[in-house]
Amino acid sequence: MRATMIYGPGDIRVEDREYPTVRLPGDAVVKVTATCVCGSDLWPYRGVKAVSGPSAIGHEFVGIVESIGADVTELAAGDFVIAPFVDSCGKCPQCLNGVTVACEHIAGWGDTDEHGLFVDGGQGQAVRVPQAEATLVKVPGITEPGDALTASLLTLSDVMATGHHAAVSANVGPGRSVVVVGDGAVGLCGVLAARRLGATRIIAMSRHADRAALAVTFGATDIVAERGDRGVAKVRELLGGVLADSVLECVGTRESMEQALHSTRPGGSLGFVGVPTGGAEIPLRHLFDSNIHVAGGMASARTYIPELLRDVLDGTINPGLVFDSVMPLEDAAEAYRAMDQRRAIKVMLRP
Amino acid sequence: MRATMIYGPGDIRVEDREYPTVRLPGDAVVKVTATCVCGSDLWPYRGVKAVSGPSAIGHEFVGIVESIGADVTELAAGDFVIAPFVDSCGKCPQCLNGVTVACEHIAGWGDTDEHGLFVDGGQGQAVRVPQAEATLVKVPGITEPGDALTASLLTLSDVMATGHHAAVSANVGPGRSVVVVGDGAVGLCGVLAARRLGATRIIAMSRHADRAALAVTFGATDIVAERGDRGVAKVRELLGGVLADSVLECVGTRESMEQALHSTRPGGSLGFVGVPTGGAEIPLRHLFDSNIHVAGGMASARTYIPELLRDVLDGTINPGLVFDSVMPLEDAAEAYRAMDQRRAIKVMLRP
Numbered sequence A, B: 001m002r003a004t005m006i007y008g009p010g011d012i013r014v015e016d017r018e019y020p021t022v023r024l025p026g027d028a029v030v031k032v033t034a035t036c037v038c039g040s041d042l043w044p045y046r047g048v049k050a051v052s053g054p055s056a057i058g059h060e061f062v063g064i065v066e067s068i069g070a071d072v073t074e075l076a077a078g079d080f081v082i083a084p085f086v087d088s089c090g091k092c093p094q095c096l097n098g099v100t101v102a103c104e105h106i107a108g109w110g111d112t113d114e115h116g117l118f119v120d121g122g123q124g125q126a127v128r129v130p131q132a133e134a135t136l137v138k139v140p141g142i143t144e145p146g147d148a149l150t151a152s153l154l155t156l157s158d159v160m161a162t163g164h165h166a167a168v169s170a171n172v173g174p175g176r177s178v179v180v181v182g183d184g185a186v187g188l189c190g191v192l193a194a195r196r197l198g199a200t201r202i203i204a205m206s207r208h209a210d211r212a213a214l215a216v217t218f219g220a221t222d223i224v225a226e227r228g229d230r231g232v233a234k235v236r237e238l239l240g241g242v243l244a245d246s247v248l249e250c251v252g253t254r255e256s257m258e259q260a261l262h263s264t265r266p267g268g269s270l271g272f273v274g275v276p277t278g279g280a281e282i283p284l285r286h287l288f289d290s291n292i293h294v295a296g297g298m299a300s301a302r303t304y305i306p307e308l309l310r311d312v313l314d315g316t317i318n319p320g321l322v323f324d325s326v327m328p329l330e331d332a333a334e335a336y337r338a339m340d341q342r343r344a345i346k347v348m349l350r351p
Helices: A037-047 A147-155 A159-169 A184-195 A209-218 A228-238 A253-260 A283-290 A303-315 A331-338 B037-045 B146-155 B159-169 B185-196 B211-220 B228-238 B254-261 B284-290 B301-313 B329-340
Strands: A002-009 A011-016 A026-038 A061-068 A078-084 A126-129 A177-182 A203-205 A222-224 A242-251 A264-272 A293-294 A325-330 A347-350 B004-007 B013-014 B028-036 B062-066 B078-081 B126-129 B176-180 B201-205 B222-224 B244-249 B264-272 B291-294 B325-328 B347-350
Touching: A002 A331, A011 A331, A026 A078, A026 A147, A037 A331, A037 B062, A061 A126, A061 A147, A147 A159, A147 A303, A147 A347, A159 A184, A159 A264, A159 A303, A177 A184, A177 A253, A177 B062, A184 A242, A203 A209, A203 A228, A203 B201, A209 B222, A222 A228, A222 B159, A228 A253, A264 A283, A264 B284, A283 B264, A283 B291, A293 B244, A293 B284, A303 B146, A325 A331, B004 B062, B004 B329, B013 B329, B028 B078, B028 B146, B028 B329, B037 B329, B062 B126, B062 B146, B078 B284, B146 B159, B146 B301, B146 B347, B159 B185, B159 B244, B159 B291, B159 B301, B176 B254, B176 B264, B185 B201, B185 B211, B185 B347, B201 B211, B201 B228, B211 B222, B211 B301, B222 B228, B228 B254, B244 B254, B325 B329, B329 B347
Parallel strands: A177 A203, A177 A242, A203 A222, A242 A264, A264 A293, A325 A347, B176 B201, B176 B244, B201 B222, B244 B264, B264 B291, B325 B347
Antiparallel strands: A002 A011, A026 A061, A026 A126, A026 A347, A061 A078, A293 B291, B004 B013, B028 B062, B028 B126, B028 B347, B062 B078
């Protein structure tokens, strides 16, 4: 099969790889029908995160079950499935608490499982999925979704689940005022998640016309282009002299975290899903003095997918609009370039 | 009148001071019937916090309204009232959000109000209370509570409200497992608050037999004396191999914060009310990786008092048991010594 490999910074290649097979009784092999490039895939691409030799890459995909192991009873060949961005067991205390990203038997795509067996990356034609029944979410009644539905289902792998996690972590609910810091695919999904959860006032901080327009489509009531103290002043002005009840931090830099922190009202909530980089910290004394709630981290997509899936299937939300570009899998290198250069918000790859 | 002053580290004096009078239309003058020494009063006493000349001290008191200003209509002379540990307006956006400790017109006891007028400390015979209607909570139908009820009402000024804030911040609820770090009056009230909110398993970390016994009275199901990694291992063992859903940090040191952080399960919640000292911090990357929720700070006692008061009045909770010593106001210096030397959990002073 053809699959995407990263050899080092800036070096993405689509190569011939061995077609995966069922190796454990809990496995399924999924034929990938759509995958995509994540903002976090750009860290090794940009050399921010080290690459140790050629590695399979990609952690977001949807597709069709081709074969299953002997222990798999709730999935069958032909099922259309969504893969969350990590593989989890569904049975350990962390999974039972809904925190599948802390699964005691976790496996990552493009890495090895707990038995030391290779797990394919998501940016390829097929993937061996360990712990398949617990990991994959079947889309009921659908075998060949059209392009628009495929796009929305694919976002549940990661970006829509992550935007939702930011909103949940920031205690978004009916009537709450919300600021979203970051206008990438996750930030835009955060806007959509905030609207879905009942926020009435949603301020998206964006300086890109196309992203701001999509933020408005997703439910943003206001766009703020200013940053730093001027950004905070603008938020305060828009909200009638107070800061926001809930702030979603969807970038992870020191600047974005400070922007988020200083946009949150006393006693408000900050949900952060941008991986902290560049010295991003929150002084504990500041939290104490401001009574601000902080929560976030990696989204347990597997836990969130069922409720989000319902809303995708009935048309309540259409997060697939974050894909502004679709390319064949063979053009993966160009897909990375387009995202790296911010020519695209998010690129879908079709094997 | 007689009132307690702090002159410097270790130097507490009870002196003659001018009896307070109504100076603003929103004022009330309260005759103090019971007050007490707070753990945070020990910071200036120990020289951890600077003292700039002789200052009135004390921020927890209950008593009887003696006189009111022209604008006060919902309080009358003779009312028995509880004073939260800060004075707040009840009308600004922060107060309307329930975060009275961030009130835009906040005043502290023993300090000055926003008009520059002196506000008496709580450890004296009487106090001028600005913004009295918004600040004070009337205890309905009671004018002369007995000793036990007085003690419980007095805890609502601060320690019980603060223990409750720790529990609320740690998302304590029915069925949750809870660890409480700190066995001072606040930690003990945290145990009581956790039980009141429905926690089924409550582990109190205590190495003092008398405090551990009171923790059990308040609802602790287990006592852990170990600290550090051994304390974490003990928590994990008691909870069947997992860490706690909710952890209450009621000390504020680097060690106690680390103990709390490492006792919280992935996706769990840490509520902290100990003022961060000694380099206590929470690395943002740790929060990201563990998906732990963090919230806390000063309790908005004014917001919490009404619901806690109901439970005190109907006997559901008896937080007044944290007072293991009662002294006349004249013995304030001895009260500070007893608390400083940990001979007492909490000392009530009777003017």
